[in-house]
Amino acid sequence: MTYSLDQDARAILLPAFDNLNFAHVVEPFLQNGGCSVLIGETRAEYVSRAMSNERLAAETPALFQAFVEKLKACCPDLIVAVDQEMGGIRRLQGLVPALPELADANKLTDDALAERCFLTAQAARRLGVSMFLAPIADVVDGQNPWLRNRTMGPDAQTVSRLVSAYVKGVQRAGITAVTKHFPGFNDLDADPALVDVSLQTAPDRILANALPFAAAIAAGTKAIMTGPAPVVALDGTNAASTSATVIALLRGQFGFDGLIVSDDLDAPATMRGNSLLETAVASLTAGADLLLVAGGPHIEALCDGVVAAVRRGTLSAGRLADAAARVRKNAAGH
Template sequence: MAFSPDEDARAILLPAFDTLDVLDVMVPFLEKGGCSILIGETRAEYVARAMSAERLAGETPAVFQARIAELKSVTPHLIVAVDQELGGIQRLTGLVPPLPSLDEAHALDDASLAERCRITASAARELGVSMFLAPIADVIDGQNPWLRGRTMASYPEAVARLVSAFVTGVQSAGITAVTKHFPGFNDLAGDPALVDVSLLTPRERILHNALPFRAAIEAGIKAIMTGPAPVAAFDGQNAASTSPAVMAMLRDDFGFGGLIVSDDLDAPATMRGRSLLETAISSVNAGADLLLVGGGPHLDALCDGIAAAARSGRISLGRLSEAAAGVRRNAAAS
């Protein structure tokens, strides 16, 4: 089946919402070719690394499942993503059996940890979820206010073991795991979502700390998310999520053949003074397949801009089609 640039432009976007009240925006988006949604959290919940008391009181499994079912009545094969991190943000708190704590995870053997992750993922699957934006594979050996309270250990071997077990368990339940944030951000002076900041770590240290990404690939990870800030050792001008050099390294040096997901494209360290449309064009041209953006009424104009860029040659029609096809393959399994 052939798809138009307008349909492909919608297929490559992963719009994020902090509420379940999304039908007004999402139904037209899905009807025109969209096939993904991130059911996210508020900024306050993100900062707290916990869901609010109001959300926990009002959001039941039945409510969550019913809203996803409404979206799937429009697009049966729908990627429904959530942040469900081991030791970090868990969007499905109160809705599914919890993941083990970090202390528990480190104490469990690989098979037991994978099984605990499978149980959580199986319950999420029952709700209609098909993708976890997790595990976090970054190894923090410096400062990093962006990932504080979300990472799993301070040395690569320990993180790699947990990443491998998480990926194995989650994906055995039919959920796509998305290991993030390639190539790993060990030391950042600020939060890329708030300020334009770059990773200044030497290449050798970055590659040393990238062991968890290699472990994820060995475990059969289906998707990897690139980071939101420039990595000076590889490309000082473009954030990892808009960098051809970083994505080529992931494909060629790490041998990853799955879905490349961008981090939030509206982060200051990713946009670097550009518009969201220009940033999205750069991301797909660099090699990203699924672009994470804030959801809202602006989606239609953004999609139209991406389609127009493909028609004018600013994005290769082949690259756009390739990215959209990869997303649709993942959605078909959801």
């Protein structure tokens, strides 16, 4: 099947929404080529690492499932993503069996842990979810307010074991695991979602701490998310999600040939003073396939801007088409 530039420009976007009241915004997007949504959480829920009492009281599995089915009426092959981290943010709290707490996960065998992850993912699949933006593979051995209470430990070997079991378990249930945030952010002074901050870690330490990403790839992770801030040892100018150098490392030395998902392109440490459109074009050009952005009415203008960038020659039509094809392949379950 041949797709238009307009359809490709929509296929590569993953718009995020913090409630279940966005069908009117996203339906035209899906009807015109979009094939992904992130059903996310509010900033307060993100910061607290827990869903609000109001959400827990209002949302039921039946309500969530019915909403997803409404979206799939517009796009049957729809990527429905959520944050479902082990030890961190769990968007499906109260809707599916809980993932084990880290203390419990560390006591389980690899097979038992994978089974627990499978049961959570199996229930999520019944709700219509097809992608977990997890596991977090960052090994944090310094400070990192952005990932506080979200990571799985300061030891690369331990994190590798947990990441591998998570990937195997959730993907056995038909959920795509998006291992994040490559190449790993062990020590950040501030939250890149709030300020422009960079990772200053030495290259040998970065590679040593990236062991969990190699473990995830060996376990078959279908997707990897790049990070939201520059990694100075690799590329001091561009955030990992807009860096051709970082993505070349992932494709080359790490041998990953699956779907590359950007982190939130709206983050100050990712935009670095550029517009959202400029950041999206830079991320695609660097080699990312699926771009995470805040959802809203501005999505249509962003899509039009991506098309205009191709027509101006700022963005390769082939690169856009390749990214869109990778996203559609995942949406179709391949």
